[in-house]
Amino acid sequence: MGFLGRLRENEAGNVLVMVAAGFLPLLGFIGGGVDMARIYLVKTRLQHACDAGALAGRKQMAGGAWAANNEKARTTAEGIFNINYVPGSYGSSELNKRFSESQGKVSGSASVIIPMTVMVIFGYGTKTISVNCDAEMRIPNTDVMFVLDTTGSMASVNPGDGDTKINGLKQAVKCFYEALAKIDTSAQCGSNPTGYRNNDVQLRFGFVPYSSNVNVGRLLRNDWMVDTALYQSRKAKTTGNTDVDGFKEGTAEVTSTEQVPYSMNWSAWENHGTAGGTSCNGRIPANSIEMTGPESAPYAQSTTGSGANRVVSWSTNQDGRYYNYQGVMVGGKCQIQRRYISGYLKRNYQRTDTTGFKEYEYGQLSFDVSGLKAGADGWKASIVAPVGPYGQAATVAWDGCVEERQTYQNTDDSPAGEFAPIPSNAFDMNIDMIPDGSDATKWRPLLPDLVWGRYDSNGNWTVSKVKTSSDLSRNYTYACPTAASKLKSYPSASSFESYVNTLYPNGNTYHDIGLLWGARLMSPTGIFGPENAFTPTGGEIERHLVFMTDGDTVTSNQGYTAHGIAWWDRRQTRSNAGPGASLLTAVVNERTKALCSAIKSKNITLWVVSFGNGVSTNAQALLQSCASPNRYYVAANSATLISNFQQIADEISQLRLTK
Known part of the structure; x- marks a missing residue:
């Protein structure tokens, strides 16, 4: 092998x-x-x-x-x-x-x-x-509520800026919209918006412009407003100490008449009666008038005079014939004949009306304001009340601003710490409370044409009733901003810009009332909860409140605000003394702190922007503490404000990996 x-x-x-x-x-x-x-x-x-x-x-x-x-x-x-x-x-x-x-x-x-x-x-x-x-950048379902300071100081110009602060704010808000909605506007924002927004995502914007008041009344249901309310007003009294109830009509008298022919063409002579007598002497009737139609309705009515009495004049017409007579001898007898011209008789009337006015009584009075209600959530523009000169009926217009419901009253002139937590009886600070039928939980219309801040014969302000025949001055200040807008989608820039362009500066600075209503309009559990809780398809919503102000709280004790006229109404301070502006400012600041905390506790991101170089150190500290963590911005000028608003929009957009 x-x-x-x-x-x-x-x-x-x-x-x-x-x-x-x-x-x-x-x-x-x-x-x-x-x-x-x-x-x-x-x-x-x-x-x-x-x-x-x-x-x-x-x-x-x-x-x-x-x-x-x-x-x-x-x-x-x-x-x-x-x-x-x-x-x-x-x-x-x-x-x-x-x-x-x-x-x-x-x-x-x-x-x-x-x-x-x-x-x-x-x-x-x-x-x-x-x-x-x-x-x-992609956004989830998002609600953004702008709470914007539109007080009088917003009409000023920041050093180095070429335009007013209110116009700078308008540009910033439009640039915010560009950055978040990805839709170009007329504003100069530095660059055109980039990216796209998924149309399946709900994006809504709302607005609460504020000063000393907010204009939210026409967003409310009729049953959320009282039917009667107290106002610092007046009523006219008669010599019998009864209320003047308009003018009592006097007796009408004819002051003159005038016969007006339609033409000067006489009719033919015609026999009138039977012949008689042997002579016409003393038998010929005087010229006469015979009415052939009813008296017309009054026309050319006018009223003269002022005060407690007035003279009312008017005219009427009534068709008729003007007869002229003659006598002729026929067969040895006198035959009366007549002819006529057609025309009308003009009667001129006059009547003196009187009110019985003696004096005005100025004080806190109750008025029926239910006439503003047009059903459901519809509203009328005015009511009629007897507050005109000498008790005459006057049209009292309503612009939409409201007075707050039951509030908390500070009694020691030191409000520090009294709103943490928010008092249970401060219904006006309750973001979510829905009116339950009681007036304490409802709002009332602010009616400046109904209001007088009264003073005595020495010119001193007083809460006592004042009786005088004089027409006192109104003695208050008032500002009602642009009407607030509930959250809604703005698929086009034109409608968004149209609203923003209506903002105008006026009034003092009450931060609390702006924040309060910004929260109410976006809360998912409050008076507009059914509109805000989820998207129409049941989707969750992220909520952001953007609060911008250009300065410190500024109050006035004779300003007609969401809590009445502070010196006379004293709803938030002790009843036995009129408050000064410093106390009112302290109250507003303490309320603002409490409301900021309440808003953040509702899972609403609170962005705060301080605009301009006139904000005090204390105010800046208040604003910074108001904001959610790392959500406070300071803008010395309009360019920085625009940049801040764009940055906020970018933060809201949320940066996401898509692949």
């Missing part, structure tokens, strides 16, 4: 041969695992770097352009990428990365080549690894 035959027949050492034969598959299995682990690790790190770069680039871009500031957004994206993936990591080479932007979306791609370690034995020398990433 030859050598090969013996080797074939010899089984000694077979195990070694079999192990050697199986080594290569085993090496491939282990080597593949090692290299696959390296590939996974490199791809994961590369993907993280790409994602981080895209996010950073989109955040740097914000609402601006990709190429702005020497392509700052792109260089930021690449820099963050390099921090997260150092070139050459894990033996990689030929790193390629690229970031670009389109329609507000930042897209990135990256690739590297890594060498194989074990698998190179099997002919696999290198592996190219590629990743892609996207990042863009």
Whole structure:
């Protein structure tokens, strides 16, 4: 048997041969695992770097352009990428990365080549690894309520600005809309809006312009407003000490008449009666008038005179004939004949009316205001009340501002700490309370034409009744801002801008009333809860309140505000002394603190912007504490205000990876 035959027949050492034969598959299995682990690790790190770069680039871009500031957004994206993936990591080479932007979306791609370690034995020398990433701003279902200071100081100009603060605010709000809604407006915002907004996402905006009041009355249901309310007003009294109830009509008298012919054409003579007598002397009748129709309705009515008496004049017409007579002898007897001209008789009447007026009684009086209610949530523009001169009926207009419901009364001139927590009887600070039918839970219309801040014969203000025949001055200040707007969608910029352009500056600064109604209009559990709780499809909603003011609280004790006229009504301060402006300011500031906390506790993000350089240190501290964490901004001028509003919109948009 030859050598090969013996080797074939010899089984000694077979195990070694079999192990050697199986080594290569085993090496491939282990080597593949090692290299696959390296590939996974490199791809994961590369993907993280790409994602981080895209996010950073989109955040740097914000609402601006990709190429702005020497392509700052792109260089930021690449820099963050390099921090997260150092070139050459894990033996990689030929790193390629690229970031670009389109329609507000930042897209990135990256690739590297890594060498194989074990698998190179099997002919696999290198592996190219590629990743892609996207990042863009996307918003969830979002409600934004603007609470905007439109007080008189907003008519001023910040140093260095070329326009008023109110116009700067209008531009900033429009730029906010551009950044969030992705719709261009007429405002100059630095760049056109980038990106897109998913139409399936609900985005709503609401507005509460405020000064010393808010104009929210016509947003309310009729049954949320009282039927009668107390006002610092007046009524006219007669000499018998009864209320003047208009004018009592005097007796009408005819002061003159006038015969007016339709033409001067006489009719033919005709016999009138039978002939008689032998002479016509003394038998011819005097000219006469015969009425042929009814007296007309009065016309040309006029009223003269002023005061307690008035003279009313008017005229009437009545058709008739004017007869002229003659006598002629017929057969020796006198025959009377007549002819006529057709026309009318004009009668001029006069009547003297009197009120019996003696004096006015000024005081806190009750008036029926239910005439403003037009049913459901409809409203009329005015009521009629007997507060005109000498008790005459006067039209009392309503512009939509309201007086608050039951409030808390400070009695020691030191309101610090009294609103934390909010007192249970301060219904006016309860954001969600729905009127229950009692007047204490309802609102009342502010009616400046019904109000007088009274004073005595020495000119001193007084809460006592004042009786005088004089027509006192109104003695109060009043401002009612642009009507507030509930949350709604603005699919076009034109309707959004139309509202913003109606804002105008007037009045003092009561921050509490603006914040209160901003919260009421957006709360998901209050008077408008059914409209605000969810989207029509049941989706959750994120809520943001943007509160902008240009200064400190400014109050007045003779301002007609959402709590009446403070010196006379004393609803928030002790009853036995008229409050000064400093006490009222302290009350408003304490209420503002409490309301800020209440708003934030409702899961509403509260953004606060202080505008201008006239805000005191104390006011800035109040505003900063009012804001949600890291949500306070300071803008010294309009350009910064616009930038702040754009930044807030970008923060609300929420930066998200989309791939």
